[in-house]
Amino acid sequence: MTTIAKPKAGLEDTVATSSAICYLDGDRGVLAYCGYDIHELARHATFEEVCYLLWHRRLPTRAELGDLQSQLVAGRALPEGLLRVMRALPAGDSMDQLRTLTSVLSHYDPDAGDNSPDANYRKAVRLTAQLGSLVATMGRVNGGGGPIQPDPVLGHAANFLYMLTGERPSALATRAFDVALILHADHELNASTFAARVIAATLSDIHSATVGAIGALKGPLHGGANSEVMRLLLEIGKEAAPEKADEVIRAKLGRKEKIPGFGHRVYHTEDPRATHLRQMSKDLGERTGETVWFSLSQRIEALVQSEKKLNPNVDFYSASTYYALGVPIDLFTPIFAVSRVSGWTAHVLEQFSNNRLIRPRADYIGPEYPQRYIPLEAR
Numbered sequence: 001m002t003t004i005a006k007p008k009a010g011l012e013d014t015v016a017t018s019s020a021i022c023y024l025d026g027d028r029g030v031l032a033y034c035g036y037d038i039h040e041l042a043r044h045a046t047f048e049e050v051c052y053l054l055w056h057r058r059l060p061t062r063a064e065l066g067d068l069q070s071q072l073v074a075g076r077a078l079p080e081g082l083l084r085v086m087r088a089l090p091a092g093d094s095m096d097q098l099r100t101l102t103s104v105l106s107h108y109d110p111d112a113g114d115n116s117p118d119a120n121y122r123k124a125v126r127l128t129a130q131l132g133s134l135v136a137t138m139g140r141v142n143g144g145g146g147p148i149q150p151d152p153v154l155g156h157a158a159n160f161l162y163m164l165t166g167e168r169p170s171a172l173a174t175r176a177f178d179v180a181l182i183l184h185a186d187h188e189l190n191a192s193t194f195a196a197r198v199i200a201a202t203l204s205d206i207h208s209a210t211v212g213a214i215g216a217l218k219g220p221l222h223g224g225a226n227s228e229v230m231r232l233l234l235e236i237g238k239e240a241a242p243e244k245a246d247e248v249i250r251a252k253l254g255r256k257e258k259i260p261g262f263g264h265r266v267y268h269t270e271d272p273r274a275t276h277l278r279q280m281s282k283d284l285g286e287r288t289g290e291t292v293w294f295s296l297s298q299r300i301e302a303l304v305q306s307e308k309k310l311n312p313n314v315d316f317y318s319a320s321t322y323y324a325l326g327v328p329i330d331l332f333t334p335i336f337a338v339s340r341v342s343g344w345t346a347h348v349l350e351q352f353s354n355n356r357l358i359r360p361r362a363d364y365i366g367p368e369y370p371q372r373y374i375p376l377e378a379r
């Protein structure tokens with residue numbers, strides 16, 4: 001009889017695969033993509049460079065980056081059939097829309113049915129380009145507007161904001177959004193990336209893996225937390241006395257509710273991504289003249305830190321950052337996908353390159369074996 005070890009709840013600290021993409025040290029608060037520290041990437045890189053890094057495990061030359069930018073620009077257009085499905089969907093949760101519409105994209109992909117490495121790389125690039133256009137267009141259509149055609153002159157971050165708002169974004173907004181995309185691009189075996197790798201390991205296709213990852217990202221314990229943070233800030237309200245924030249947070253903690261945007265399975269220090277998002281939230285608030293959301297966030301951070309010793313994670317300050325950028329709240333989690341699709345696809349390509357079916361075991365805790373079968377009429 002095979003002896004099965006007792007699992008750690010939530011597979012905490014369980015190493016499930018080897019990967020050359022993302023390095024995490026939860027004790028020192030280190031996050032690095034292919035060896036490059038996230039702080040350096042956030043200061044110097046663009047999202048397109050980070051995509052290249054994740055897919056190729058090295059930084060691109062100028063010519064390689066130019067090629068990738070051209071491929072991303074070429075991939076931005078959305079199929080007309082997809083726009084028809086988008087308009088036909090009933091109003092509802094934007095992550096549900098994104099999940100369905102990403103699946104629809106697979107039906108129009110010129111490489112559909114081709115699982116070769118070259119085709120999968122093209123699909124990774126195309127999916128990354130398309131998800132930006134898709135989420136921006138969802139924002140337009142859900143807001144009652146019409147789609148805006150992508151602008152080939154703009155980079156990925158600026159083009160997203162342009163397709164969402166119809167206005168050329170400022171340099172500050174563009175850089176803030178570019179950095180947000182860099183910070184969210186990959187995070188080792190987070191729940192959605194693990195889901196994507198499990199799907200890829202059956203030798204299914206990259207669209208299916210991405211759709212599964214979107215399903216995992218939706219949950220409030222994962223990417224869904226960023227919109228929950230903004231709803232919490234709005235519930236407290238910008239007119240309220242600062243003490244109201246303390247009351248709301250203490251009441252939640254008293255009811256043993258989780259405060260969205262705090263805590264992390266891996267980091268025991270500050271989440272290094274939160275450091276940048278906190279600064280961006282402050283800078284953008286000052287630029288728009290509405291510093292109230294940043295101040296409120298800081299007050300909540302201090303309280304949760306003193307009451308629960310919990311640090312903010314990537315989702316806490318991204319809420320007020322996106323809000324200052326004028327992004328509708330129901331797009332906050334889809335925006336996470338706009339960035340993380342680069343990491344998901346990098347992991348899927350890595351999984352395909354050295355695949356073995358992922359099929360763990362469960363520690364059985366059900367009724368003792370064997371049970372005697374009792375005929376229906378005798379039960």
Ligand SMILES: CC(C)(COP(=O)(O)OP(=O)(O)OC[C@H]1O[C@@H](n2cnc3c(N)ncnc32)[C@H](O)[C@@H]1OP(=O)(O)O)[C@@H](O)C(=O)NCCC(=O)NCCS
Pocket residue numbers: 010220221222223225257258259260261262263264265266308310313314315
């Ligand atoms: C991220 C998260 C899922 C990690 O979960 P985890 O490693 O399984 O940690 P647990 O849920 O077991 O929490 C451990 C303890 O800290 C508490 N805790 C963790 N996050 C908390 C939060 N955001 N608010 C209040 N308490 C929290 C738990 O209640 C638990 O306390 P207990 O031991 O007294 O019961 C968790 O911190 C969380 O739910 N955070 C809020 C959602 C969020 O921001 N998700 C985005 C993650 S990037």
